[in-house]
Amino acid sequence: MNTRAPVKTAGDREAPGAAGAGTGGPLAGVRVIDLTSVVVGPFATQILADHGADVIKVEAPGGDQGRYLSGAARHHGMAWKYLHLNRNKRSIVLDLKQPDGHQALVALLRGADVLVYNIRPRAMARLKLSWEDVHAINPRLIYAGAFGFGQGGRYAARPAYDPMLQGLSGSVALNMAATGSARYVPFMLADRSVGLIAAYAITMALFERSRTGIGQAVEVPMFENMVGIQMAEHLYSASFAGPDVPGGSARVGDPRLLDPNFRPARTRDGFLCISLNTDRQAHAFFDVIGRPELKTDPRFGTMTARAANAADWLALRAEVLAERTNAHWVDVLSSADIPHAPVQSLDEVLADPHLADVGLFQRVQHASEGELVQIGVPNTFSASGAPAWRGAPRLGEHTREILREAGYDAPAIAALLASGAANAPD
DSSP states (O other), X not given: OOTTTTOEETTTSOOTTOOOXXXXXXXXXXXXXXXXXXXXXXXXXXXXXXXXXXXXXXXXXXXXXXXXXXXXXSSTTOBHHHHHHSTTEEEEEEOTTSXXXXXXXXXXXXXOSEEEEOSOHHHHHHTTOSHHHHHHHOTTOEEEEEEXXXXXXXXXXXXXXXXXXXXXHTHHHHHHHHHSOOOOOSSOHHXXXXXXXXHHHHHXXXXXXXXXXXXXXXXXXXXXXHHHHHHHHHOGGGGOOSSOOTTSSOOOSOHHHHSTTSSOEEOSSSEEEEOOOSHHXXXXXXXXXXXXXXXXXXXXXXXXXXXXXXXXXXXXXHHHHTTSOHHXXXXXXXXXXXXXXXXXXXXXXHTOHHHHHHTOEEEEEXXXXXXXXXXXXXXXXXXXXXXXXXXXXXXXXXXXXXXXXXXXXXXXXXXXHHHXXXXXXX
């Protein structure tokens, strides 16, 4: 399959984040100092950058380790995942352990709106960048940390990475219960989920500042957020405190979601996802399969009945769908307006015709990395447009430019570079 056939060039449609009618994104004018690395923090700041914020990526002399973690790269330090997580940002290299490098960061903070970090708070304090330190420099600054654990608990000082969080939060246990296999979800579930949460927490803090004029510290702990996301689906009868617990005892885990048949249904020649949430959808399904009498079956006739008899209901669906081909079910379910979708491979996702229509995947030109396939920004804003697309920066690519904006003249910049307090490519 030619998986790149639907990928458009910037000439076919605006590149991801390309300039549109408006002000350059809803966060245009917001300056973000980004002290993050790898995935969770860079994903949060990528969202801010995609929506117009001026994100200044402050890197140590060795650079964000995410530049080197993944296998595919045209040049050292420009790995494929780094390119996707750091577009629309500028890079400056500062050695924060040197007084002059730290002072340069202080100069950036004075003119910034947000500082984002994803190292442990104790490490920030050792760098003299605690909330108290930074608030004294700029009282309007939003100080946002996305790190492993809330600072009020016994895990506060622990390091945290996505696999650890999937294990601690119950994600791996859910896979074990559903499939019998102890596996991680095969993408950075915790990093991506908490990155999204950090982005919206920062925008909420900016909104509050617009009313008060004062910044604040925002903590986005990964463990607590992942537990909150998953247990909202699986707290089940343990949701009820006191002696009158439904079923007689507190039980966690939604039986329907953990049933062996809560999965894509095997058809005669493939797999199909189907959703029959409402009575209308279920009753239409009964008509399609030639079993209209099930509309009045006490086990299946209503939403409440189907939930109470989830195992039988899911088994019935699996048995019926196995009798015909994917093409048959797509045809008849479409005619009956029943929600369904085939299971697509990743190659098929890349070639999906709807995604081609909206231009989600696009070929763009990167100044150093050549032609790339980028994932566009799915969201649109009618009033504010979008920023011009900028490729992920080379290490220290904008060091001189950013220092000039912070008030450093040419001799001062040269002195910082000569001392190693700052670095920039030749």
